[in-house]
Amino acid sequence: xxxxxxxxxxxxxxxxxxxxxxxxxxxxxxxxxxxxxxxxxxxxxxxxxxxxxxxxxxxxxxxxxxxxxxxxxxxxxxxxxxxxxxxxxxxxxxxxxxxxxxxxxxxxxxxxxxxxxxxxxxxxxxxxxxxxxxxxxxxxxxxxxxxxxxxxxxxxxxxxxxxxxxxxxxxxxxxxxxxxxxxxxxxxx
Numbered sequence: 623x624x625x626x627x628x629x630x631x632x633x634x635x636x637x638x639x640x641x642x643x644x645x646x647x648x649x650x651x652x653x654x655x656x657x658x659x660x661x662x663x664x665x666x667x668x669x670x671x672x673x674x675x676x677x678x679x680x681x682x683x684x685x686x687x688x689x690x691x692x693x694x695x696x697x698x699x700x701x702x703x704x705x706x707x708x709x710x711x712x713x714x715x716x717x718x719x720x721x722x723x724x725x726x727x728x729x730x731x732x733x734x735x736x737x738x739x740x741x742x743x744x745x746x747x748x749x750x751x752x753x754x755x756x757x758x759x760x761x762x763x764x765x766x767x768x769x770x771x772x773x774x775x776x777x778x779x780x781x782x783x784x785x786x787x788x789x790x791x792x793x794x795x796x797x798x799x800x801x802x803x804x805x806x807x808x809x810x811x
Contacts, residue, residue, distance in 0.1 A: 653799055653800060653801060654774060654775045654776070654777070654799075654801075655774075655777070655799075657694075657719050657721070657738065658694070658695075658719045658720050658721035658736035658737060658738045658777065659692060659693070659694050659719075659721040659736075661721065661736045661774070661777055661779065661799075662679070662692035662721045662722075662723050662734065662736045663691070663692055664798050664799075665791070665794045665795050665798050666691065666692055666723060668794045668797055668798050669794065673790065674690075675725060675726075675732070675787070676690070676725065676726035676727065677689075677690060677691070677692075677723050677724060677725060677726055677732075678690075678693070678724055678726050679691055679692035679693030679694075679695075679721065679722050679723050679724065680692075680693025680694060680695060680721075680722060681693070681694070681695045681696050681699075681702060681706070681722070682699075682702050682705075682706060689726075691723075692721050692722065692723040692734075692736075693721060693722060693723075694719075694720070694721050695707065695720040695721055695722045695735070696720070697714055697717040697718065697719065697720050697737075698714075699714070700712065700713075700714030700715075703717075703720065703735075704755070706722065706724070706729070706733075707720070707722055707733060707735035707780070708733070708735075708752070708755055708756045708759060708780070708782070709735060709737060709752060709755070709780075710751045710752060710754075710755040712751070713744075713747070713748055713751050713752070716739055716740060716741070716744045716747070716748055717737050717738060717739060717740060717748075718738050718739070718740040719737075719738035720735060720736065720737045720738065721735070721736045722734065722735050722736075723735075725783065725787070728763060728764050729783075730761060730763060730764035730765065730766045730782075730783060731764060731766075731783050731784050731787065732781065732782075732783035732784060732787040732788070732791070733766075733781065733782055733783055734779065734780065734781040734791055735779070735780050735781075736777060736778075736779050737752075737777065737778045737779070737780075738776060738777055739776050739777070739778060740776075741776075742775070742776050745773055745776060745778060748778050749771055749773065749778055749805045749806065752771060752778065752780055753769065753771060753806050753808075756769050756780070756782055756810065757769065757808075757810060757811075761810075765810070766782045766783045766784070766788075766810050767783065767784055767785040767788070767809065767810060768782060768783070768784075768785045768788045768789070768807075768808070768809055768810060769781075769782040769788070769806060769807075769808055769809075769810050770782070770788050770789075770791075770792045770804065770806060770807050771804075771805045771806040772792065772795050772796070772802045772803060772804050772805060773802070773803050773805050774795075774799050774801055774802045774803070775801065778805075779795055779802070782810065792804065792807070
């Protein structure tokens with residue numbers, strides 16, 4: 623009887639450890655979104671109607687533009703990424719997907735981009751190059767106050783513009799995605 627109970631307890635313990643192991647495997651990837659657009663949509667959904675401001679999303683092509691919501695942004699045109707989102711054109715080939723959310727009145731008031739990096743080994747390079755590209759820009763039609771860059775697994779999220787809007791957006795990203803990490807939070811000088 624003792625042997626039977628010992629074997630039964632061992633079997634239960636083994637099964638419980640196996641269940642814990644499979645549970646941990648199910649959580650790999652954490653709360654990563656399916657696309658850059660899904661990421662920005664989830665963040666924008668956290669805003670109350672009173673906190674939302676006039677925005678547009680999407681690329682430079684009229685067919686891709688969306689009013690009052692984020693939109694997909696093509697990664698095929700590095701110059702458009704650089705011009706519209708301050709993403710370095712030389713790094714466009716490192717992306718598999720992108721989305722944007724831009725203040726409708728002035729892009730320097732608020733611009734956010736979500737970028738899905740094709741290889742996780744390139745995330746740090748993309749963050750560094752993106753920061754350098756934003757900080758070295760010659761700004762016209764308004765001067766953004768602040769830059770924040772966050773990472774979420776294979777995603778890099780940038781936002782720059784008025785400090786209050788950037789801080790609010792950054793807080794919404796970390797509220798929406800618990801695994802998001804602030805990689806850069808600096809005044810633009």
